[in-house]
Amino acid sequence: MTIWVTRWLPASLVITALACGSPAPPEEPKCDPGATPAALGPPAGARPGEPYRWLARSWQSPLGVTIRTYGLAIDGVPVFGRHEVEIYDARGQLAYRAGTGGAVLAALHDRGAAAWAAWQHPFASPRSEGRSDPLAHTTERAVWYYADGSVVPAVTTERLDLRGEPPVGEIVVRHAVTGAELARRGTLYELGGPEYLVYARDDGRPLPSLLGNTLPHPTGVPDGRVPSPVPQQSRRQSGVIAGLPDPWLPSPAKQTRGNNVVAFYDSLLNSAGKLVDPFDDMGNDTPEYGPEPDTLGHDFFATATGERFAFTYDPTKTVSEYFQDGAPGDPASPPSASDIAINAKIVQAFYDANWLHDYFYAAGYNEAAGTAQQSNYGRGGTQCDPVIVHAAFFTTFTFPGAEGQSPVLDIGLNSRSASRRDSAMDFTVLAHEWGHTLIGRLAGGTADSDALGKLQGMALHEGIADFIGMLVNVPGVDPLAAYPIGTYTNLDYIERRATLPPVEAPADAMYYGIRRYPYSLDVRKNPLTLRHIAVPPPTDMPYYNWKGRGPQLSEPHTTGEVFSQGLFQCFGNIVAAHAGADFESLRARMAQYLVAGLIAFPDHPSLLDARNAFLGVIRLTHPADDYPACRAGFATRGMGADALGPDRDFPTTNPTTLPPYDPATVQESFLDRDRAVRLISSSFATDPVRARRPAQHRPGRPDDDLARDHAGGARRGHVPRRRARRPRQAVARDSDHGHRRRGHRCVSSARRSSARRLSAVRLHREGHLRRSRRGHARGDLPRLGAGSDGALHLSQPSSASRTVGRRAQREPVRSAPGSTGWKSAFSFTAQSGQGQFAGICAQVVPGAKP
Structure with missing residues (x-):
């Protein structure tokens, strides 16, 4: 066998390999991520045009349950946005089913053979263009679009457009014959400027930020105090408790280009030395953007010196750090490839993303579940899609990427920080952004699904990403404490209004972070319940209005806070139900619940559908303790047994217009029953x-x-x-x-x-x-x-x-x-x-x- 040892020395990363007679890890695979899954083909005996369901994923959780996701297809072409999830218990018995796939399949079958014969897609087989590009902004695929009991031939186009502010990614579905637009969904999940730099604990877990272990808030009240930075710590992969035996980097390691993560500085300068838009007018990524590295175009990796990655970061000089945040067309000089601050951010982001990969891999986010890796080592799944991280970017956003497409994290400047803080130094934010890649892969259903494209799905994306940011950072759960996220990245917040209304609180980054309230089990610190997706929070508890999102109750981050608080209440109750138990084991179990619950999401889930998926998984595995504890947590936040919420498909128009939720459609319930x-x-x-x-x-x-x-x-x-x-x-x-x-x-x-x-x-x-x-x-x-x-x-x-x-x-x-x-x-x-x-x-x- 081959033993791979990763050794961290002071301020450096050293990778060594001890060969014991077996070959090195497999060579980089020849990738064809656009290939049509064999399971998409019609089953034996199917007549032309006859709809059928196909197995998109079968995954066994470490919890002992098996979750299968079935898509729908006709003649090898998938039905867009429709799937069904089935959960089987440890005995192999069907215990849970969710999603619209079964009802849609029944409706299509009821149309009969005459209708089936007319369902002929103009494209003989699924079409895929641009899939060799890891980000694939111009990917096109043939699909069927279901509406009113029938289907029409359609084509989906995935594109990403950064021309607007904030940047927006989207999937557009058009009729394959007429070109009429049938649906439009957002695919870009941005946080608006947080940063990540991994400062690590003794066990290798990244610290919340370079300010040290700031969770929970030390006093639990907004007092304006900011702790002093802590020094960087040298760590090695073999010393990371959550680490896997698979190496982050091959040996010898010279650049931050590994099997799980590819991290580098991505320059937006053209040959004339001017800044350009990341995307052209057609939504195509420009050669300057990549997203893959272009070393001839001023892109660069962090490079080891004698197998050592050693870049000492100075947090007192953030104001003078290099960012390409000028306007397109502005002349700019490229940074030096030896820039200490940029290289330190690349190494920290590389470390953080690898740590997250390994931690959630152990929770079940493995090859079969769709984890992002260059090589899957023959363990199944789709490979050739490692996470790409652009460090020191001019803003922060994430493109989750379907399986076979590399997720892209652009991690960089918070433009509303007067001290120009970078998201790479705030692990609560980087974990949030990486969390979007996990959510997009697990809850996305099939490759052609827009499972989270509706307004509540977008809110779930943001809320669960917030919870991931907390789950991996909190050292425990104190029922009276405050747990903010994005504290470091939001230091020295620029408030552009001279006066604030009485319902708003002044900025206090260490207490509020980048949300209206810190997350807390104490309703006196965080009062949010289900009703607050449609009505403002209580006026006697002023909230922090970060970037003007607070009053927009249907804005995904704002709505997502409510669900994230429910999840946090669930987790806190589970911890309390096991008084004296090892917190790390409970945290790891919650990560398993998170992975399994996301896979169990139906298509177009509402907030309450998501609650059901998580509770359903927990009940199957720990019905006597964790299930009632979690159920009570959701009930505490108004998502009890009688709760009612907006229709999962609201709005029927483009959800990015953010129409408000009707308060009449939201009814809280604090009833803690099955x-x-x-x-x-x-x-x-x-x-x-x-x-x-x-x-x-x-x-x-x-x-x-x-x-x-x-x-x-x-x-x-x-x-x-x-x-x-x-x-x-x-x-x-x-x-x-x-x-x-x-x-x-x-x-x-x-x-x-x-x-x-x-x-x-x-x-x-x-x-x-x-x-x-x-x-x-x-x-x-x-x-x-x-x-x-x-x-x-x-x-x-x-x-x-x-x-x-x-x-x-x-x-x-x-x-x-x-x-x-x-x-x-x-x-x-x-x-x-x-x-x-x-x-x-x-x-x-x-x-x-x-």
């Missing part, structure tokens, strides 16, 4: 057949014959008897205790008897059940159970079982709104965390017990 039924209205009647006089139901008494566990269904062979009367309208509202009162049926999460009674009576009336000569429904009643997607499912007896005494042979009926099984059974209006639904018996709001 699930709750919210029935809005229903129509039901009693059995009209001639029978012996039924006994009157006594108000207030539970329906014992129907009040069964959610998976048990109604008692077989029995319909509740009630006094015959005309159908009446009932309004059911949530309640902690199931009871009756005149004209109302109140149903709680603990009692779903009204839903069952309704289903049995309605099915009886519509002829789905036969009657005995005594007038009672005999045979098998339908079975109601909670499905893996959080909805109540109906198992309808087959025709063969509708006879007296015959045992049921049940066929599952999908719970999609308007599906045949539901419409033929009973009508109902219900609400859940996904909004209001018509035509469904009931909808469960999981908290999230699948």
Whole structure:
């Protein structure tokens, strides 16, 4: 075998290799990241144009669960933005299903063979242009676009445009024949100028910044104090506790170009010595930008001196550091390749990104899950896509990149810092930016999916990236402490307004960082709950308005703070539930939950869908301790069992316009329970057949014959008897205790008897059940159970079982709104965390017990 040893000496990085008879690591692979996955091909027996689902990813978590992501395709061309996620427990049993893929596939199948024959894409096979470029701003792919129960041929174009401020990346979907625009989604996630430089602890974990371990805030109040910088520490890969045996750099190592990370200074100077835009008018990256290194165009790596990377950074001279932040067309001189500050930033960013790669690799973000690496060492997945880091850039943003495309982190200047702080020196910010690459890979579904392209998806991108920045930095979770992110990068913030309104707090970088409030389990330090995505926070707690984002409640960073706080509350509760346990083991477990939960995201998730995915994964693996703790954490922040939120597809127009959320669509819930039924209205009647006089139901008494566990269904062979009367309208509202009162049926999460009674009576009336000569429904009643997607499912007896005494042979009926099984059974209006639904018996709001 070959043992690779990485040794850190004072202020240097030394890479050595001890060969023991086996060959060196595999050579850099010949890459074809644009190749069509074999799984996209139609299955055997599929007719031309017949839709089918294909396995995009099968991944086994260290937690013991297996998560499979299925996309949809027709004749080898994927259906854009549609997928379905299935989670299997350790026994291989399906435990959870989410996403629109199943409903869309059913709708397309219902169109029949005549419609299938007409679905012929003008491109014989998926088209991919520019995929040899790691960033691939001009990539085009043939897809199908689903709308209104059918599909149209389309082409997606991925492009990145930095002409505006802030920079914007996008995917545009156009009709393949007419060219009409069908959809537009943002793909660029920027933080607006934070910085990263890895100063490390003894175990190799990067410090939050060069100011040392500043988390939590030392006093917990905005006092304006700024600690002094700490010295750099020399570390080696073998001394990094989170490190892997795979080397960051080959031996001998001369440049910061490794298997996981390629870090360098990217110059924007042209041959005439003038600054240029990173992208041209067509959105193509200019030769100066790259994004791959161009050593002939003033780009350079950090270079080792005698196998040592030694660049001592001086934090007192940030004002005079070199940045290419002039206007396009301005003349500028290139920096020296031996510039100490730039080289120190390159090395620190290289170290940070590699540390994050290894830490989350151990949490399950491996080759099969889509991790970014040049070589996958024969372990599966798509290779040739290492993370590219441009250090000392003129701003900070991230292009996550689908699998096969290198993610790009442009890490650099915070233009609102008077002391010109660089994001490479703030690990809370660099981890946030790197987190976008993790989120984009894991929650992106299939390669052609815009899974997080909606407004709430964009907020989840930012909020979860914030949580990643906290997760890897906090030394513990104190219930009364304040945990800001972006403290160093926002030092000496330039406030361009002479006076602030009373609801805003003055800048205090060490307390607020770059968010409205520091993250905290204490609501007196961070009051944000679900309602604050639509209504402003309390006026008696002034917030910090960084770059004017605070009042824009639907701005992704602002909305994302709410979900990130919910995740942090979840993590804090898990830590508290294991008093005395090793914090590092709990942190590592939370990282595993994070990876598995992201893979379990449905397409176009709402904030509550994301909550369900995380809770579903946690419940499958630690149902007795971590699950109730996390569930209570979300409930503390208004995302409890009865919570309602905006529709996942809001807005239907371009989400980058940031329309506000309607407060009427947001309802908080602090109910800490598994699930709750919210029935809005229903129509039901009693059995009209001639029978012996039924006994009157006594108000207030539970329906014992129907009040069964959610998976048990109604008692077989029995319909509740009630006094015959005309159908009446009932309004059911949530309640902690199931009871009756005149004209109302109140149903709680603990009692779903009204839903069952309704289903049995309605099915009886519509002829789905036969009657005995005594007038009672005999045979098998339908079975109601909670499905893996959080909805109540109906198992309808087959025709063969509708006879007296015959045992049921049940066929599952999908719970999609308007599906045949539901419409033929009973009508109902219900609400859940996904909004209001018509035509469904009931909808469960999981908290999230699948």
